[in-house]
Amino acid sequence: xxxxxxxxxxxxxxxxxxxxxxxxxxxxxxxxxxxxxxxxxxxxxxxxxxxxxxxxxxxxxxxxxxxxxxxxxxxxxxxxxxxxxxxxxxxxxxxxxxxxxxxxxxxxxxxxxxxxxxxxxxxxxxxxxxxxxxxxxxxxxxxxxxxxxxxxxxxxxxxxxxxxxxxxxxxxxxxxxxxxxxxxxxxxxxxxxxxxxxxxxxxxxxxxxxxxxxxxxxxxxx
Amino acid sequence: xxxxxxxxxxxxxxxxxxxxxxxxxxxxxxxxxxxxxxxxxxxxxxxxxxxxxxxxxxxxxxxxxxxxxxxxxxxxxxxxxxxxxxxxxxxxxxxxxxxxxxxxxxxxxxxxxxxxxxxxxxxxxxxxxxxxxxxxxxxxxxxxxxxxxxxxxxxxxxxxxxxxxxxxxxxxxxxxxxxxxxxxxxxxxxxxxxxxxxxxxxxxxxxxxxxxxxxxxxxxxxxxxxx
Numbered sequence: 001x002x003x004x005x006x007x008x009x010x011x012x013x014x015x016x017x018x019x020x021x022x023x024x025x026x027x028x029x030x031x032x033x034x035x036x037x038x039x040x041x042x043x044x045x046x047x048x049x050x051x052x053x054x055x056x057x058x059x060x061x062x063x064x065x066x067x068x069x070x071x072x073x074x075x076x077x078x079x080x081x082x083x084x085x086x087x088x089x090x091x092x093x094x095x096x097x098x099x100x101x102x103x104x105x106x107x108x109x110x111x112x113x114x115x116x117x118x119x120x121x122x123x124x125x126x127x128x129x130x131x132x133x134x135x136x137x138x139x140x141x142x143x144x145x146x147x148x149x150x151x152x153x154x155x156x157x158x159x160x161x162x163x164x165x166x167x168x169x170x171x172x173x174x175x176x177x178x179x180x181x182x183x184x185x186x187x188x189x190x191x192x193x194x195x196x197x198x199x200x201x202x203x204x205x206x207x208x209x210x211x212x213x214x215x216x217x218x219x220x221x222x
Numbered sequence: 223x224x225x226x227x228x229x230x231x232x233x234x235x236x237x238x239x240x241x242x243x244x245x246x247x248x249x250x251x252x253x254x255x256x257x258x259x260x261x262x263x264x265x266x267x268x269x270x271x272x273x274x275x276x277x278x279x280x281x282x283x284x285x286x287x288x289x290x291x292x293x294x295x296x297x298x299x300x301x302x303x304x305x306x307x308x309x310x311x312x313x314x315x316x317x318x319x320x321x322x323x324x325x326x327x328x329x330x331x332x333x334x335x336x337x338x339x340x341x342x343x344x345x346x347x348x349x350x351x352x353x354x355x356x357x358x359x360x361x362x363x364x365x366x367x368x369x370x371x372x373x374x375x376x377x378x379x380x381x382x383x384x385x386x387x388x389x390x391x392x393x394x395x396x397x398x399x400x401x402x403x404x405x406x407x408x409x410x411x412x413x414x415x416x417x418x419x420x421x422x423x424x425x426x427x428x429x430x431x432x433x434x435x436x437x438x439x440x441x442x443x444x445x446x447x448x449x
Contacts, residue, residue, distance in 0.1 A: 063307075105271060110443070158369070162302065
Protein backbone atom coordinates (compact mmCIF):
# COMPACT_ATOMS: atom_id res chain seq x y z
CA UNK A 1 0.00 0.00 0.00
CA UNK A 2 1.44 3.33 -1.07
CA UNK A 3 0.61 6.57 0.70
CA UNK A 4 1.17 9.66 -1.45
CA UNK A 5 0.03 13.12 -0.41
CA UNK A 6 -1.17 15.78 -2.83
CA UNK A 7 0.40 19.20 -3.29
CA UNK A 8 -2.87 20.79 -4.38
CA UNK A 9 -4.27 23.54 -2.15
CA UNK A 10 -8.00 23.37 -1.33
CA UNK A 11 -8.02 27.18 -1.43
CA UNK A 12 -7.40 26.99 -5.20
CA UNK A 13 -10.19 24.50 -5.88
CA UNK A 14 -12.85 25.23 -8.48
CA UNK A 15 -15.40 23.10 -6.66
CA UNK A 16 -15.40 22.38 -2.94
CA UNK A 17 -18.57 20.71 -1.77
CA UNK A 18 -19.85 18.31 0.88
CA UNK A 19 -22.00 15.38 -0.25
CA UNK A 20 -24.36 14.01 2.42
CA UNK A 21 -24.78 10.22 2.74
CA UNK A 22 -27.67 8.51 1.01
CA UNK A 23 -27.79 10.81 -2.01
CA UNK A 24 -26.51 10.81 -5.60
CA UNK A 25 -24.03 13.30 -7.07
CA UNK A 26 -23.32 13.90 -10.75
CA UNK A 27 -20.54 16.09 -12.12
CA UNK A 28 -18.79 16.64 -15.43
CA UNK A 29 -15.00 16.59 -15.15
CA UNK A 30 -12.96 18.02 -18.02
CA UNK A 31 -9.82 16.25 -19.21
CA UNK A 32 -6.89 17.34 -17.08
CA UNK A 33 -8.97 18.39 -14.09
CA UNK A 34 -8.03 16.99 -10.71
CA UNK A 35 -10.70 15.38 -8.52
CA UNK A 36 -10.31 14.67 -4.81
CA UNK A 37 -12.69 12.66 -2.60
CA UNK A 38 -12.23 13.22 1.14
CA UNK A 39 -13.56 10.65 3.60
CA UNK A 40 -14.63 13.19 6.24
CA UNK A 41 -15.47 10.87 9.13
CA UNK A 42 -13.80 7.62 8.03
CA UNK A 43 -14.71 4.31 6.38
CA UNK A 44 -17.47 5.69 4.21
CA UNK A 45 -18.05 3.78 0.97
CA UNK A 46 -18.11 6.13 -2.00
CA UNK A 47 -19.69 4.12 -4.84
CA UNK A 48 -18.40 5.71 -8.03
CA UNK A 49 -19.03 5.31 -11.76
CA UNK A 50 -17.37 7.14 -14.65
CA UNK A 51 -18.76 7.62 -18.17
CA UNK A 52 -17.10 9.09 -21.25
CA UNK A 53 -18.95 12.42 -21.47
CA UNK A 54 -18.91 12.29 -25.27
CA UNK A 55 -20.18 8.70 -25.51
CA UNK A 56 -21.97 7.37 -22.46
CA UNK A 57 -21.81 3.79 -23.76
CA UNK A 58 -18.11 3.88 -22.86
CA UNK A 59 -17.97 3.57 -19.09
CA UNK A 60 -15.96 2.44 -16.11
CA UNK A 61 -14.94 -1.19 -16.35
CA UNK A 62 -14.03 -3.14 -13.24
CA UNK A 63 -12.37 -5.92 -15.25
CA UNK A 64 -10.36 -3.67 -17.57
CA UNK A 65 -9.13 -1.75 -14.53
CA UNK A 66 -7.92 -4.72 -12.49
CA UNK A 67 -6.51 -6.46 -15.59
CA UNK A 68 -4.63 -3.36 -16.78
CA UNK A 69 -2.55 -3.43 -13.61
CA UNK A 70 -2.98 -7.15 -12.85
CA UNK A 71 -4.02 -6.17 -9.35
CA UNK A 72 -7.31 -6.29 -7.51
CA UNK A 73 -6.95 -3.12 -5.50
CA UNK A 74 -6.90 0.51 -6.62
CA UNK A 75 -4.22 2.92 -5.41
CA UNK A 76 -1.66 5.49 -6.51
CA UNK A 77 -0.72 4.89 -10.14
CA UNK A 78 -3.86 2.92 -10.96
CA UNK A 79 -5.30 3.81 -14.36
CA UNK A 80 -9.07 3.66 -14.03
CA UNK A 81 -10.00 2.02 -17.34
CA UNK A 82 -13.07 2.18 -19.56
CA UNK A 83 -14.98 -0.61 -21.26
CA UNK A 84 -12.96 0.30 -24.39
CA UNK A 85 -9.74 -0.30 -22.45
CA UNK A 86 -8.81 3.39 -22.37
CA UNK A 87 -7.71 5.30 -19.26
CA UNK A 88 -10.48 7.49 -17.86
CA UNK A 89 -8.76 8.63 -14.66
CA UNK A 90 -5.35 8.16 -13.02
CA UNK A 91 -4.99 8.04 -9.25
CA UNK A 92 -2.27 10.54 -8.38
CA UNK A 93 -2.52 10.79 -4.59
CA UNK A 94 -3.95 8.60 -1.86
CA UNK A 95 -3.70 8.73 1.92
CA UNK A 96 -5.91 5.66 2.49
CA UNK A 97 -3.77 2.92 0.91
CA UNK A 98 -6.10 0.99 -1.32
CA UNK A 99 -9.66 0.88 -2.58
CA UNK A 100 -12.02 -1.89 -3.62
CA UNK A 101 -13.81 -2.55 -6.87
CA UNK A 102 -14.41 -6.31 -6.89
CA UNK A 103 -17.11 -5.85 -4.24
CA UNK A 104 -18.51 -2.99 -6.30
CA UNK A 105 -21.99 -4.26 -7.02
CA UNK A 106 -23.55 -1.22 -5.30
CA UNK A 107 -26.05 -2.17 -2.61
CA UNK A 108 -29.51 -2.56 -4.12
CA UNK A 109 -32.74 -3.22 -2.29
CA UNK A 110 -32.77 -6.59 -4.05
CA UNK A 111 -29.25 -7.60 -2.99
CA UNK A 112 -30.03 -6.34 0.52
CA UNK A 113 -32.90 -8.86 0.73
CA UNK A 114 -30.47 -11.66 -0.08
CA UNK A 115 -27.53 -10.52 2.02
CA UNK A 116 -29.29 -9.13 5.05
CA UNK A 117 -32.89 -10.44 5.11
CA UNK A 118 -36.08 -10.29 3.08
CA UNK A 119 -37.39 -7.59 5.44
CA UNK A 120 -34.64 -5.22 4.23
CA UNK A 121 -36.43 -4.64 0.90
CA UNK A 122 -37.47 -1.11 1.74
CA UNK A 123 -34.18 0.20 3.11
CA UNK A 124 -32.50 2.93 1.10
CA UNK A 125 -29.72 1.70 -1.18
CA UNK A 126 -26.99 2.82 -3.58
CA UNK A 127 -28.91 1.40 -6.53
CA UNK A 128 -31.77 3.76 -5.60
CA UNK A 129 -29.32 6.66 -5.72
CA UNK A 130 -27.98 5.56 -9.11
CA UNK A 131 -31.48 5.06 -10.51
CA UNK A 132 -32.46 8.55 -9.35
CA UNK A 133 -29.29 10.08 -10.77
CA UNK A 134 -29.70 8.47 -14.19
CA UNK A 135 -33.47 9.01 -14.19
CA UNK A 136 -32.96 12.73 -13.77
CA UNK A 137 -30.09 12.96 -16.23
CA UNK A 138 -31.10 14.11 -19.72
CA UNK A 139 -28.75 11.68 -21.48
CA UNK A 140 -31.20 8.76 -21.59
CA UNK A 141 -29.40 6.43 -19.22
CA UNK A 142 -31.09 3.15 -18.37
CA UNK A 143 -30.63 0.56 -15.65
CA UNK A 144 -28.37 -1.42 -18.03
CA UNK A 145 -25.91 1.48 -17.81
CA UNK A 146 -25.41 0.97 -14.09
CA UNK A 147 -22.40 -1.33 -14.04
CA UNK A 148 -20.11 -2.55 -11.30
CA UNK A 149 -18.53 0.44 -9.60
CA UNK A 150 -15.55 1.49 -7.50
CA UNK A 151 -15.95 1.47 -3.72
CA UNK A 152 -13.53 4.16 -2.63
CA UNK A 153 -12.28 3.71 0.97
CA UNK A 154 -13.64 0.14 1.22
CA UNK A 155 -11.44 -2.80 2.18
CA UNK A 156 -12.59 -6.06 0.59
CA UNK A 157 -9.61 -8.41 0.80
CA UNK A 158 -9.44 -11.60 -1.22
CA UNK A 159 -7.30 -14.46 0.12
CA UNK A 160 -5.17 -16.74 -2.03
CA UNK A 161 -7.65 -19.50 -1.12
CA UNK A 162 -10.33 -17.44 -2.83
CA UNK A 163 -12.24 -16.13 0.15
CA UNK A 164 -13.74 -12.67 -0.15
CA UNK A 165 -14.84 -10.70 2.89
CA UNK A 166 -15.68 -7.19 3.98
CA UNK A 167 -13.22 -6.12 6.65
CA UNK A 168 -13.14 -3.12 8.91
CA UNK A 169 -12.21 -0.16 6.82
CA UNK A 170 -8.61 0.94 6.57
CA UNK A 171 -9.66 4.53 5.98
CA UNK A 172 -10.08 7.22 8.61
CA UNK A 173 -11.31 10.79 9.08
CA UNK A 174 -9.72 13.16 6.56
CA UNK A 175 -8.15 10.50 4.34
CA UNK A 176 -8.51 11.16 0.64
CA UNK A 177 -7.95 9.87 -2.86
CA UNK A 178 -7.12 12.17 -5.74
CA UNK A 179 -7.17 11.52 -9.49
CA UNK A 180 -6.68 13.22 -12.83
CA UNK A 181 -9.31 13.04 -15.56
CA UNK A 182 -7.76 11.59 -18.73
CA UNK A 183 -10.84 12.39 -20.83
CA UNK A 184 -14.01 14.41 -20.32
CA UNK A 185 -15.93 12.21 -17.90
CA UNK A 186 -19.27 12.26 -16.21
CA UNK A 187 -18.81 11.08 -12.65
CA UNK A 188 -21.85 9.55 -10.94
CA UNK A 189 -21.57 8.82 -7.22
CA UNK A 190 -23.77 7.26 -4.61
CA UNK A 191 -22.55 8.16 -1.17
CA UNK A 192 -23.47 4.75 0.11
CA UNK A 193 -26.43 4.63 2.53
CA UNK A 194 -25.72 1.01 3.51
CA UNK A 195 -26.92 0.44 7.09
CA UNK A 196 -26.22 -3.29 7.17
CA UNK A 197 -22.49 -3.34 6.63
CA UNK A 198 -20.06 -3.28 9.54
CA UNK A 199 -17.36 -1.83 7.24
CA UNK A 200 -18.68 1.67 7.75
CA UNK A 201 -19.71 1.05 11.36
CA UNK A 202 -23.39 0.99 10.27
CA UNK A 203 -23.04 4.74 10.08
CA UNK A 204 -23.16 6.46 6.67
CA UNK A 205 -21.31 9.80 6.78
CA UNK A 206 -20.71 12.75 4.43
CA UNK A 207 -17.80 13.07 2.01
CA UNK A 208 -16.18 16.15 0.46
CA UNK A 209 -15.29 16.69 -3.19
CA UNK A 210 -12.74 19.12 -4.59
CA UNK A 211 -12.08 19.80 -8.26
CA UNK A 212 -9.07 21.76 -9.58
CA UNK A 213 -8.48 22.95 -13.10
CA UNK A 214 -5.65 21.36 -15.03
CA UNK A 215 -2.38 22.69 -13.65
CA UNK A 216 -0.86 25.28 -15.98
CA UNK A 217 2.30 23.89 -17.50
CA UNK A 218 4.93 26.37 -18.56
CA UNK A 219 7.26 25.19 -21.28
CA UNK A 220 10.85 25.47 -20.15
CA UNK A 221 13.02 27.73 -22.34
CA UNK A 222 15.15 25.84 -24.81
CA UNK B 223 -18.48 -25.85 -29.66
CA UNK B 224 -15.02 -25.88 -31.26
CA UNK B 225 -12.21 -23.99 -29.51
CA UNK B 226 -12.33 -20.26 -30.19
CA UNK B 227 -16.02 -20.28 -31.13
CA UNK B 228 -19.05 -18.65 -29.53
CA UNK B 229 -22.66 -19.62 -28.88
CA UNK B 230 -25.79 -18.17 -27.32
CA UNK B 231 -29.23 -19.51 -26.59
CA UNK B 232 -32.19 -19.72 -24.27
CA UNK B 233 -31.94 -22.16 -21.37
CA UNK B 234 -35.30 -22.41 -19.69
CA UNK B 235 -35.90 -22.68 -15.96
CA UNK B 236 -35.63 -26.31 -14.89
CA UNK B 237 -33.05 -27.35 -17.47
CA UNK B 238 -29.42 -28.24 -16.83
CA UNK B 239 -26.60 -27.47 -19.23
CA UNK B 240 -23.49 -29.62 -18.93
CA UNK B 241 -20.33 -28.08 -20.35
CA UNK B 242 -17.58 -30.69 -20.81
CA UNK B 243 -14.01 -29.91 -21.83
CA UNK B 244 -12.72 -32.20 -24.58
CA UNK B 245 -9.10 -31.35 -23.96
CA UNK B 246 -6.86 -29.79 -21.31
CA UNK B 247 -6.69 -26.07 -20.44
CA UNK B 248 -10.23 -25.28 -21.51
CA UNK B 249 -11.70 -21.87 -20.81
CA UNK B 250 -15.37 -21.11 -21.36
CA UNK B 251 -16.33 -17.49 -20.81
CA UNK B 252 -19.98 -17.08 -19.93
CA UNK B 253 -22.62 -14.42 -19.29
CA UNK B 254 -26.23 -14.84 -18.22
CA UNK B 255 -29.24 -12.56 -18.80
CA UNK B 256 -32.87 -12.85 -17.72
CA UNK B 257 -34.43 -13.88 -21.05
CA UNK B 258 -37.59 -11.81 -20.63
CA UNK B 259 -35.91 -8.72 -19.16
CA UNK B 260 -32.36 -8.48 -20.43
CA UNK B 261 -31.54 -5.49 -18.26
CA UNK B 262 -31.31 -8.07 -15.46
CA UNK B 263 -28.03 -9.96 -15.76
CA UNK B 264 -25.24 -11.81 -13.99
CA UNK B 265 -23.72 -9.61 -11.32
CA UNK B 266 -20.20 -10.60 -10.39
CA UNK B 267 -19.79 -8.48 -7.24
CA UNK B 268 -23.13 -9.60 -5.80
CA UNK B 269 -22.35 -13.26 -6.60
CA UNK B 270 -19.03 -12.95 -4.79
CA UNK B 271 -20.12 -10.78 -1.85
CA UNK B 272 -23.24 -12.79 -1.09
CA UNK B 273 -21.34 -16.10 -0.99
CA UNK B 274 -18.06 -14.72 0.49
CA UNK B 275 -16.09 -16.20 -2.37
CA UNK B 276 -13.81 -15.08 -5.18
CA UNK B 277 -14.66 -18.00 -7.45
CA UNK B 278 -17.51 -20.31 -8.50
CA UNK B 279 -17.69 -24.01 -7.66
CA UNK B 280 -20.15 -26.82 -7.13
CA UNK B 281 -22.74 -25.79 -4.56
CA UNK B 282 -22.69 -22.07 -5.35
CA UNK B 283 -24.99 -20.02 -7.56
CA UNK B 284 -24.78 -17.13 -10.02
CA UNK B 285 -26.78 -14.12 -8.87
CA UNK B 286 -28.42 -11.46 -11.00
CA UNK B 287 -28.33 -7.81 -10.04
CA UNK B 288 -31.95 -8.20 -8.85
CA UNK B 289 -31.20 -10.58 -5.99
CA UNK B 290 -32.29 -13.68 -7.91
CA UNK B 291 -30.55 -16.93 -8.85
CA UNK B 292 -29.97 -17.17 -12.60
CA UNK B 293 -28.36 -20.60 -12.37
CA UNK B 294 -26.79 -22.86 -9.80
CA UNK B 295 -23.71 -25.01 -10.12
CA UNK B 296 -25.38 -28.34 -9.42
CA UNK B 297 -22.24 -30.34 -10.09
CA UNK B 298 -18.66 -29.96 -11.26
CA UNK B 299 -15.45 -31.95 -10.88
CA UNK B 300 -13.43 -28.76 -11.35
CA UNK B 301 -12.89 -27.07 -8.00
CA UNK B 302 -12.39 -23.49 -9.19
CA UNK B 303 -14.09 -21.46 -11.92
CA UNK B 304 -12.71 -17.94 -12.37
CA UNK B 305 -14.83 -14.81 -11.94
CA UNK B 306 -12.26 -12.00 -12.08
CA UNK B 307 -10.18 -12.66 -15.21
CA UNK B 308 -12.47 -11.08 -17.81
CA UNK B 309 -12.52 -11.69 -21.55
CA UNK B 310 -9.67 -11.98 -24.00
CA UNK B 311 -9.96 -9.38 -26.76
CA UNK B 312 -8.58 -8.94 -30.28
CA UNK B 313 -5.47 -6.88 -29.42
CA UNK B 314 -4.48 -9.36 -26.68
CA UNK B 315 -4.89 -12.37 -29.01
CA UNK B 316 -2.82 -10.62 -31.69
CA UNK B 317 -0.08 -9.66 -29.23
CA UNK B 318 0.12 -13.13 -27.73
CA UNK B 319 -0.54 -15.47 -30.65
CA UNK B 320 -0.15 -13.37 -33.78
CA UNK B 321 -2.68 -13.01 -36.57
CA UNK B 322 -4.49 -15.85 -38.29
CA UNK B 323 -7.01 -14.49 -40.73
CA UNK B 324 -10.09 -16.15 -42.16
CA UNK B 325 -8.81 -15.74 -45.73
CA UNK B 326 -5.92 -18.13 -45.14
CA UNK B 327 -7.14 -20.29 -42.28
CA UNK B 328 -10.91 -20.45 -42.69
CA UNK B 329 -12.51 -21.63 -39.45
CA UNK B 330 -9.12 -22.24 -37.87
CA UNK B 331 -8.58 -18.49 -37.66
CA UNK B 332 -7.83 -16.92 -34.27
CA UNK B 333 -10.95 -15.62 -32.58
CA UNK B 334 -11.41 -13.81 -29.31
CA UNK B 335 -14.10 -13.93 -26.63
CA UNK B 336 -14.80 -10.18 -26.62
CA UNK B 337 -15.78 -10.18 -30.29
CA UNK B 338 -17.59 -13.49 -29.85
CA UNK B 339 -19.70 -12.01 -27.05
CA UNK B 340 -20.54 -8.88 -29.03
CA UNK B 341 -21.52 -11.05 -32.00
CA UNK B 342 -23.86 -13.14 -29.90
CA UNK B 343 -25.27 -10.19 -27.93
CA UNK B 344 -26.13 -8.42 -31.18
CA UNK B 345 -28.42 -11.30 -32.15
CA UNK B 346 -30.60 -10.53 -29.15
CA UNK B 347 -30.66 -6.75 -29.45
CA UNK B 348 -27.91 -6.28 -26.89
CA UNK B 349 -24.53 -4.62 -27.29
CA UNK B 350 -21.48 -3.27 -25.56
CA UNK B 351 -23.59 -1.51 -22.91
CA UNK B 352 -24.60 -5.01 -21.81
CA UNK B 353 -21.10 -6.44 -21.61
CA UNK B 354 -20.47 -6.90 -17.88
CA UNK B 355 -17.93 -8.94 -15.87
CA UNK B 356 -18.24 -12.61 -16.83
CA UNK B 357 -17.47 -16.09 -15.49
CA UNK B 358 -14.59 -18.16 -16.92
CA UNK B 359 -15.39 -21.82 -16.42
CA UNK B 360 -12.41 -24.20 -15.97
CA UNK B 361 -9.90 -21.39 -15.25
CA UNK B 362 -8.30 -20.33 -11.98
CA UNK B 363 -7.00 -16.86 -11.09
CA UNK B 364 -5.60 -16.27 -7.62
CA UNK B 365 -4.46 -13.15 -5.85
CA UNK B 366 -1.73 -12.66 -3.24
CA UNK B 367 -1.96 -10.52 -0.10
CA UNK B 368 -1.14 -7.40 -2.10
CA UNK B 369 -3.84 -8.11 -4.65
CA UNK B 370 -1.51 -9.21 -7.48
CA UNK B 371 -3.39 -11.53 -9.82
CA UNK B 372 -1.93 -14.74 -11.24
CA UNK B 373 -3.29 -17.38 -13.62
CA UNK B 374 -2.93 -21.02 -12.56
CA UNK B 375 -1.49 -22.94 -15.54
CA UNK B 376 -2.62 -26.51 -16.29
CA UNK B 377 -5.61 -26.12 -13.97
CA UNK B 378 -8.18 -28.03 -16.02
CA UNK B 379 -7.93 -31.40 -17.73
CA UNK B 380 -9.68 -33.33 -20.47
CA UNK B 381 -13.12 -34.39 -19.31
CA UNK B 382 -13.68 -31.65 -16.74
CA UNK B 383 -17.31 -30.63 -16.61
CA UNK B 384 -19.71 -28.20 -14.98
CA UNK B 385 -23.49 -28.63 -14.66
CA UNK B 386 -25.38 -25.35 -14.72
CA UNK B 387 -28.95 -25.76 -13.57
CA UNK B 388 -31.08 -22.83 -14.70
CA UNK B 389 -33.42 -21.44 -12.07
CA UNK B 390 -34.70 -18.71 -14.40
CA UNK B 391 -35.27 -18.44 -18.15
CA UNK B 392 -31.78 -17.37 -19.11
CA UNK B 393 -30.12 -16.09 -22.24
CA UNK B 394 -26.72 -17.80 -22.09
CA UNK B 395 -23.72 -16.42 -23.98
CA UNK B 396 -20.58 -18.57 -24.25
CA UNK B 397 -17.15 -18.27 -25.86
CA UNK B 398 -14.39 -20.87 -25.74
CA UNK B 399 -11.36 -18.66 -26.45
CA UNK B 400 -8.20 -18.77 -24.26
CA UNK B 401 -8.24 -17.06 -20.87
CA UNK B 402 -7.00 -13.49 -20.94
CA UNK B 403 -4.33 -14.14 -18.32
CA UNK B 404 -3.15 -17.47 -19.79
CA UNK B 405 0.41 -16.74 -20.89
CA UNK B 406 0.82 -19.92 -22.95
CA UNK B 407 2.20 -18.89 -26.37
CA UNK B 408 0.11 -21.52 -28.19
CA UNK B 409 -3.44 -20.76 -29.25
CA UNK B 410 -5.10 -24.10 -28.54
CA UNK B 411 -8.52 -23.79 -26.90
CA UNK B 412 -10.06 -27.29 -26.89
CA UNK B 413 -13.52 -28.20 -28.08
CA UNK B 414 -16.21 -28.14 -25.40
CA UNK B 415 -19.30 -30.27 -25.50
CA UNK B 416 -22.71 -28.83 -24.59
CA UNK B 417 -25.45 -31.16 -23.38
CA UNK B 418 -28.83 -30.19 -21.98
CA UNK B 419 -31.59 -32.06 -20.19
CA UNK B 420 -34.70 -31.44 -18.13
CA UNK B 421 -33.69 -31.59 -14.48
CA UNK B 422 -36.23 -29.46 -12.63
CA UNK B 423 -35.19 -26.52 -10.46
CA UNK B 424 -33.45 -26.75 -7.07
CA UNK B 425 -35.50 -28.84 -4.64
CA UNK B 426 -36.11 -28.01 -0.97
CA UNK B 427 -33.00 -29.82 0.24
CA UNK B 428 -30.77 -28.86 -2.65
CA UNK B 429 -27.17 -28.18 -1.53
CA UNK B 430 -27.01 -24.89 -3.49
CA UNK B 431 -30.17 -23.65 -1.78
CA UNK B 432 -29.08 -24.84 1.65
CA UNK B 433 -25.44 -23.67 1.33
CA UNK B 434 -26.17 -20.54 3.37
CA UNK B 435 -29.14 -18.45 4.55
CA UNK B 436 -28.39 -15.94 1.80
CA UNK B 437 -28.97 -18.55 -0.90
CA UNK B 438 -32.25 -19.67 0.72
CA UNK B 439 -33.42 -16.06 0.40
CA UNK B 440 -32.08 -15.77 -3.16
CA UNK B 441 -34.07 -18.84 -4.21
CA UNK B 442 -37.15 -17.42 -2.45
CA UNK B 443 -36.79 -14.19 -4.47
CA UNK B 444 -36.49 -16.28 -7.64
CA UNK B 445 -39.56 -18.37 -6.86
CA UNK B 446 -41.62 -15.27 -6.06
CA UNK B 447 -40.69 -13.92 -9.49
CA UNK B 448 -42.31 -16.93 -11.17
CA UNK B 449 -45.52 -16.97 -9.06
